Amino acid sequence: MKSFLPGRALWAWPSVFCVALLWPPGAVAQTSAAPVLNVPDSAADADDTANDAPDSSAETRRARAARPAAGPRFEVDMQAPDAMRDFLLRHMEVQRYRELRNLDANELGRLLAQAPANLRELLATLGYFSPSVEVVPPPGLGEAAADTGAVNRNAPPPSLGTITVKVDPGPVTQVASVTVSFVGDIATAPQAEAQRAEIQREAGLIAGLPFSQADWDSAKTAALRRLIAQRYPSGRVQNSLADIDSQTHQARLYIELDSGKAMRMGDVMVQGAERYDAVTAERLVRLSGLTPGSDYDLEKLQDAQRRIAESGYYDSVFVYVEPTTDGDTLPVMVQLREAKRQKVVIGVGGSTDNGARLSLEHTHNSVPGIGWRAVSKLQLERIDQLASTDWSSTPNNDGWRKIVGAQLAKQLDDFTTTSSQRLRAGQTQLGVEYDRSFYLQYDRARVSSSLVSATAQEEAKSSISANYAWTRRRFDDLVFPHRGYGLAVELGAGYTLGTTRLPFGRTQARWLTYWPLGAIAQVADPVPGQPRDVTSPTRRTQLGRLALRVEGGAVVARDSAPIPDTQLFITGGDNTVRGYGLRDIGVPRADGSIGPGRYKAVVSLEWQRPIWNADQRSNWENVLFIDGGAIANKAGDLKPVWGVGTGIRYNSPVGPLQLDLAYGLETRRFRIHLNVGFTF
Numbered sequence: 001m002k003s004f005l006p007g008r009a010l011w012a013w014p015s016v017f018c019v020a021l022l023w024p025p026g027a028v029a030q031t032s033a034a035p036v037l038n039v040p041d042s043a044a045d046a047d048d049t050a051n052d053a054p055d056s057s058a059e060t061r062r063a064r065a066a067r068p069a070a071g072p073r074f075e076v077d078m079q080a081p082d083a084m085r086d087f088l089l090r091h092m093e094v095q096r097y098r099e100l101r102n103l104d105a106n107e108l109g110r111l112l113a114q115a116p117a118n119l120r121e122l123l124a125t126l127g128y129f130s131p132s133v134e135v136v137p138p139p140g141l142g143e144a145a146a147d148t149g150a151v152n153r154n155a156p157p158p159s160l161g162t163i164t165v166k167v168d169p170g171p172v173t174q175v176a177s178v179t180v181s182f183v184g185d186i187a188t189a190p191q192a193e194a195q196r197a198e199i200q201r202e203a204g205l206i207a208g209l210p211f212s213q214a215d216w217d218s219a220k221t222a223a224l225r226r227l228i229a230q231r232y233p234s235g236r237v238q239n240s241l242a243d244i245d246s247q248t249h250q251a252r253l254y255i256e257l258d259s260g261k262a263m264r265m266g267d268v269m270v271q272g273a274e275r276y277d278a279v280t281a282e283r284l285v286r287l288s289g290l291t292p293g294s295d296y297d298l299e300k301l302q303d304a305q306r307r308i309a310e311s312g313y314y315d316s317v318f319v320y321v322e323p324t325t326d327g328d329t330l331p332v333m334v335q336l337r338e339a340k341r342q343k344v345v346i347g348v349g350g351s352t353d354n355g356a357r358l359s360l361e362h363t364h365n366s367v368p369g370i371g372w373r374a375v376s377k378l379q380l381e382r383i384d385q386l387a388s389t390d391w392s393s394t395p396n397n398d399g400w401r402k403i404v405g406a407q408l409a410k411q412l413d414d415f416t417t418t419s420s421q422r423l424r425a426g427q428t429q430l431g432v433e434y435d436r437s438f439y440l441q442y443d444r445a446r447v448s449s450s451l452v453s454a455t456a457q458e459e460a461k462s463s464i465s466a467n468y469a470w471t472r473r474r475f476d477d478l479v480f481p482h483r484g485y486g487l488a489v490e491l492g493a494g495y496t497l498g499t500t501r502l503p504f505g506r507t508q509a510r511w512l513t514y515w516p517l518g519a520i521a522q523v524a525d526p527v528p529g530q531p532r533d534v535t536s537p538t539r540r541t542q543l544g545r546l547a548l549r550v551e552g553g554a555v556v557a558r559d560s561a562p563i564p565d566t567q568l569f570i571t572g573g574d575n576t577v578r579g580y581g582l583r584d585i586g587v588p589r590a591d592g593s594i595g596p597g598r599y600k601a602v603v604s605l606e607w608q609r610p611i612w613n614a615d616q617r618s619n620w621e622n623v624l625f626i627d628g629g630a631i632a633n634k635a636g637d638l639k640p641v642w643g644v645g646t647g648i649r650y651n652s653p654v655g656p657l658q659l660d661l662a663y664g665l666e667t668r669r670f671r672i673h674l675n676v677g678f679t680f
Helices: 043-051 058-066 082-091 093-097 105-125 141-146 190-206 213-229 278-287 298-310
Strands: 002-004 015-017 075-079 132-136 162-168 174-183 236-245 250-258 264-271 314-321 329-338 342-351 355-364 373-381 384-392 401-413 416-430 434-449 461-475 484-496 503-516 545-556 599-610 620-632 641-652 655-664 669-676
Touching: 075 082, 082 093, 082 105, 082 162, 093 105, 105 132, 105 141, 105 162, 105 213, 174 190, 174 213, 190 213, 190 250, 213 236, 213 250, 213 298, 264 278, 278 298, 278 329, 298 314, 298 329, 461 503, 620 655
Parallel strands: 075 162, 174 250, 264 329
Antiparallel strands: 002 236, 015 236, 132 162, 236 250, 314 329, 342 355, 355 373, 373 384, 384 401, 401 416, 416 434, 434 461, 461 484, 484 503, 503 545, 545 599, 599 620, 620 641, 641 655, 655 669
C-alpha cells in the first residue's frame, strides 16, 4: 500500500510551496494558514469568560481573588522511545487542554478518542507511517463523566487522573530518491545548466536518510533559495510530492520548480546621496558586476553592498532590485545613509609588545577643493610613536583610486632610536577578494645610539623606489577563518640617495592557509521537528584546524649600498615569532643592539582546536604552536630561532582574542603574548 504525502500538508494534493525568501521589497508572497482553535491561555480566564458576568461589587472581587490557582486537570504518561517522547508530549493536541479549568470528563473522553489519529499524524512527520498507538483513559473517567453534582467554584478543580499513551513507532521510512524537475526558462536555457545541476545535487543530499517533514521542507526551501539566487528572482515551487510506500518503508520525493522568465539588471538608481556624489556609489555597483543587461545575481548584489559600505562614505547601505510587472529588467536600487564629512575617534588600547596605546584619528570624507578622503592618525605607545596622513580620491570606472600619504615614526629599541620619514604617491584598487596597488615611495631613516657619541653617529640613509603590491584572500570568513588561504606579494626597485647612489631591489611575500582536520564526518542525528544541516556534516571527533604561516623577504643590493633601515627586515613579537619580544630577532649591531637585515624568513604552524562543544565550532579554543624566524644580511647566514607554546582563543564580537604563553628556545624564557583580531 502506498500513501502520498505531498508538500507540507500531509494529506493535501497538490501543494504549492511558495517562499518569497530573499526576494526584494515589493514582492508579494502568498501563504495559506490552517484554522486555529482558540484555546484560553489560562484556566482562570476560561472559567471567567464562560461563567462570570460583569460585577463590580467588592464581595465578588474578593471571592475571585480568593479562588485557588488552577492546577493541571490531568497528567500524561508517555511511553515512547526517548528520541521522540518530548516531541510527542509537546505537540499532541490533548496537551493544549491540560490547564483548562472547566474541562470536564465528557470533553476529555472526546479528546482521547481523537488522540490516536493525532499521534499518528505527528509520527508521520518523523517518518513513521506504520505505528502502533494505544491511549488508555484515566481510571474512573466514566464515573466522573456521570457525576453531575454541584461544583464548588472556590474549591480546587479535581484531577481527572493520568492518561497513559503507549507508542511503538515501527520501522522508519527512508528517503529512496529526490527528483527535481523544471519548467519555465531554466528548463532549456544553456547558461542555467550549472544552476540546474547544483539545485539537483543539493536536494539529493537527504537521499538515504530517514524521512522527516522538517528535512523535506528544508530541501524545498533550499531548492527555491538556489533558484531565485540567479537569473530567476520570481521563481517558485510549483508542485511537491512525497510518495510514501508503507510496505517497503521508502519515500520518493518530487519537486517541480517554475523559474518564470530570466531577469536582467537595469539601471542603477541611488537614493540618499546629498553630501557625496552619487556617481561614486554607481561605480562601486558596476565594479561588482551589476552592469545593465547582466543576469540577475543575488551574490553580486551583496558584493555591491559590501563595497559601498567599506568605502567609508556611508553609515548604512541597502542594495536591492525593484520588481517590475512588465519587461525582463530589474532596476538596481541603492539606499544610502551618508556618514558625516568629518569624524574624530579617540582610542585606548595596549599590547604585550608595546604596552599602553593612545590614538587619535581624524577622517575628512571630502576635502574642500579636491573632494578626496583624508585619514590622519596620531598614535603614542611606550616604545613606538607614529603620525601619518593618507589621502585617496574617489574610485574611477575601473575601481582605481589615487593615493598620497606621509608618515613620521620613532622606534625605541634598547639603546637605539630609529627616526624615519616616508612619502608615498600612487594608485590602489581595493576589492573583496583582490587588492592591488602601485606607487612611488621616498624613505629616510636615521639610527642613533645612546652608547655612541654624537660625532660618531651614523648619517641618515634615504632612498626612492617604485613598488607594486598584490593581495588575494580566499578565506571562508574574514573575521573567524576556518578554511582558505591568503597570499600577499610586494615587488620594488629603487635607488639610494645621498652621497652614495646605488640601485637595489626589494621583494616580500606572505602566505597563510587554514586546513580543517577530521577525516570522519557524519550527518547530525535528527532532532524531532527540526531539519538537519546536511550540507555541513557534523564531525563527531572535531580535531579543529591547522594554520600555516610563511613569510619571506629579500633586499638585493651591493654591500656598500646605504639602504634605509625602514626598507630592511626585522621580526619577533605577537604576530611574528612568539617567545621573543618586538623586533628582538635581527642582525647584531656593533653596540650590541639588534638591527634589521636584508633577508627574512618566518614560519609558524598552529593547531587550533575547540575546548568545549567539540562536535562544532566553539567560541573557546586551545592552540599549540611552533614559530621560527631568522634575519640576516646574507641568505646563507639565515639561522632560525624557535619559539613554542600554547594559548587560548575567544571568538569575541570584534574578532579572535588571543592569549598565548610562549617559550623562546634561544633565550630560554617565557613570554605572554596578547592580540585581538584577524587581519591579512
